[in-house]
Amino acid sequence: MEEQAVHLIKAEGKERKTGYISIASGKGGVGKTLITVNAGKIISGQGKKVLIVDGDLGLSNVHIMLGITPAKNLYHFFMGEAAIEEIVTPIYDNLDFISSGSGIRELVNLPSLQLRNLILKLQEYAEKSYDWVIFDTPPGIHSDTLSIVSSSHIPVVITTPEPTAIADAYGLIKVLNHYEGVKSFYLLVNKTSNQKEGERVYESIRIVCERFTSAELKYLGSLRYDPRIIKNIINQNPFSEALTRELISALSLLPLNIRTPTPSFWERLLSRLRRS
Ligand SMILES: Nc1ncnc2c1ncn2[C@@H]1O[C@H](COP(=O)(O)OP(=O)(O)OP(=O)(O)O)[C@@H](O)[C@H]1O
Numbered sequence: 613m614e615e616q617a618v619h620l621i622k623a624e625g626k627e628r629k630t631g632y633i634s635i636a637s638g639k640g641g642v643g644k645t646l647i648t649v650n651a652g653k654i655i656s657g658q659g660k661k662v663l664i665v666d667g668d669l670g671l672s673n674v675h676i677m678l679g680i681t682p683a684k685n686l687y688h689f690f691m692g693e694a695a696i697e698e699i700v701t702p703i704y705d706n707l708d709f710i711s712s713g714s715g716i717r718e719l720v721n722l723p724s725l726q727l728r729n730l731i732l733k734l735q736e737y738a739e740k741s742y743d744w745v746i747f748d749t750p751p752g753i754h755s756d757t758l759s760i761v762s763s764s765h766i767p768v769v770i771t772t773p774e775p776t777a778i779a780d781a782y783g784l785i786k787v788l789n790h791y792e793g794v795k796s797f798y799l800l801v802n803k804t805s806n807q808k809e810g811e812r813v814y815e816s817i818r819i820v821c822e823r824f825t826s827a828e829l830k831y832l833g834s835l836r837y838d839p840r841i842i843k844n845i846i847n848q849n850p851f852s853e854a855l856t857r858e859l860i861s862a863l864s865l866l867p868l869n870i871r872t873p874t875p876s877f878w879e880r881l882l883s884r885l886r887r888s
């Protein structure tokens with residue numbers, strides 16, 4: 613493990629410019645995938661090169677929302693059946709996507725050398741080609757979510773005003789804080805009726821975080837519940853104008869101009885995936 617970390621750091625050598633954003637939630641169905649693809653479109657629309665990665669290594673579903681079926685995905689890359697370039701699907705100018713494919717979780721148990729080389733290839737490709745990589749993650753305290761979120765530079769937690777979603781968002785933050793040492797989170801409240809409702813949700817989570825954890829929670833605002841979104845998604849168009857407006861203001865609060873800190877996202881991800 614020690615040796616792997618050293619190799620990865622050496623391989624970086626040059627100044628890195630890629631930032632990693634993870635979109636996570638305690639409860640499922642709160643809008644992570646919708647927010648991931650819309651955020652990807654907004655950030656790439658501002659001239660940044662963005663890669664969306666479906667971080668659900670068990671049940672991937674970003675491609676369903678995008679209405680595309682990439683022929684090859686991360687599974688094929690891990691199996692040595694596809695080069696990294698073959699699993700990248702362009703969606704728009706500056707916006708690409710890597711689908712996860714099912715069964716990939718088990719491949720994390722590949723022999724050390726093989727896994728390390730694969731992760732290095734992913735790292736080299738991402739850091740050569742993209743300003744930002746956005747990971748959509750599985751809901752809950754799944755070990756893959758914990759690994760991805762705790763390795764990323766910008767962890768965004770999504771909740772809705774539903775009490776169960778609020779409780780689970782807090783649960784996720786607590787676990788990431790206590791067990792993975794994550795200190796700083798961004799909260800985005802989705803499917804609200806008005807701004808006040810979003811603020812109340814944020815306040816309720818912030819208070820318990822302050823009391824029982826060492827996590828700092830920053831508020832990105834809220835996105836209104838809009839029934840047109842569901843209609844659009846049925847027509848395989850996940851990009852909504854109303855959502856875009858609200859999401860732009862939320863994203864403006866993220867430190868998207870930062871030049872990313874060390875250590876490497878991939879180095880941390882590799883050691884965490886191995887541990888789980
Ligand atoms: N602001 C919104 N207004 C109306 N519907 C929304 C909104 N945000 C998300 N939805 C709907 O909620 C459903 C769940 O969204 P999505 O699949 O993005 O959630 P998720 O958190 O990724 O779910 P999972 O945990 O299963 O991966 C979708 O049908 C989506 O259209």
Ligand SMILES: [Mg+2]
Nearest residue numbers: 644645673748
């Ligand atoms: Mg999803």
